[in-house]
Amino acid sequence: MSQSMPRFTVRTFQCPCGESFDTTIYSTVNVTMEPELLYRLLAGTLNVATCANCGRKVASAQPFIYHDMARGLFAYVHPDADLPDDERDELLEHLRTVYDQAVAESERLTQPSTGGKRGIVEPRIRRSTPHDDALKRIYPDAPPMQVIFGIEDLTALVESLLEPEEKLGRVVLSTRASGQQERHRLLSVATRLAEQAHCLVEVEDLPDEYTVVIYGPRARVRQINAALKLLNPR
Numbered sequence: 087m088s089q090s091m092p093r094f095t096v097r098t099f100q101c102p103c104g105e106s107f108d109t110t111i112y113s114t115v116n117v118t119m120e121p122e123l124l125y126r127l128l129a130g131t132l133n134v135a136t137c138a139n140c141g142r143k144v145a146s147a148q149p150f151i152y153h154d155m156a157r158g159l160f161a162y163v164h165p166d167a168d169l170p171d172d173e174r175d176e177l178l179e180h181l182r183t184v185y186d187q188a189v190a191e192s193e194r195l196t197q198p199s200t201g202g203k204r205g206i207v208e209p210r211i212r213r214s215t216p217h218d219d220a221l222k223r224i225y226p227d228a229p230p231m232q233v234i235f236g237i238e239d240l241t242a243l244v245e246s247l248l249e250p251e252e253k254l255g256r257v258v259l260s261t262r263a264s265g266q267q268e269r270h271r272l273l274s275v276a277t278r279l280a281e282q283a284h285c286l287v288e289v290e291d292l293p294d295e296y297t298v299v300i301y302g303p304r305a306r307v308r309q310i311n312a313a314l315k316l317l318n319p320r
């Protein structure tokens with residue numbers, strides 16, 4: 087949670103098919119700053135590496151911070167829903183320690199220095215501070231931090247906070263053409279439409295079928311559908 091912690095790292099995955107590829111793994115997911123990450127979570131592509139050669143998907147086991155400032159959700163997410171109880175307890179204990187240290191550090195830094203005024207010791211006001219109050223002082227806009235185990239639980243919680251028009255929508259475009267030219271044309275049309283509407287694109291490249299999925303908020307996906315009807319009037 088400190089300022090110096092990188093938001094993401096680029097990891098190299100070695101696929102059983104022999105291919106190795108790089109994927110961005112986020113350690114801090116702030117969907118207020120990067121709204122597309124919300125839709126990557128809903129579409130199941132957040133912190134998931136997909137092999138460009140065989141399509142195999144590998145989900146990262148790395149915990150991350152999920153922050154939605156507008157909807158008041160601030161969570162530490164451990165992707166493993168089946169984490170054994172003892173490991174859960176250990177993790178919660180560790181989080182409490184890190185948290186208490188961060189609070190103590192922050193209080194030390196924000197307290198006025200008494201150096202140079204020897205002999206005058208400011209009376210220390212000892213407050214029995216609940217964590218939530220301390221957190222509010224450090225991050226005035228942040229709600230209390232939740233701990234969530236499992237991407238499914240996070241996804242369900244996030245979905246419950248969305249308006250109907252904000253929920254995940256998809257357009258699936260596919261071709262059975264095996265020629266690279268035809269496939270590239272489909273991808274470039276889909277990518278252009280997605281970019282214009284601030285949506286995302288996922289490709290499934292199989293020998294007998296090439297599929298491009300455009301996804302994002304329903305309201306924007308509807309605009310893409312309308313544009314596609316203009317391109318391909320039936």
Ligand SMILES: [Zn+2]
Nearest residue numbers: 101103137140
């Ligand atoms: Zn592979």
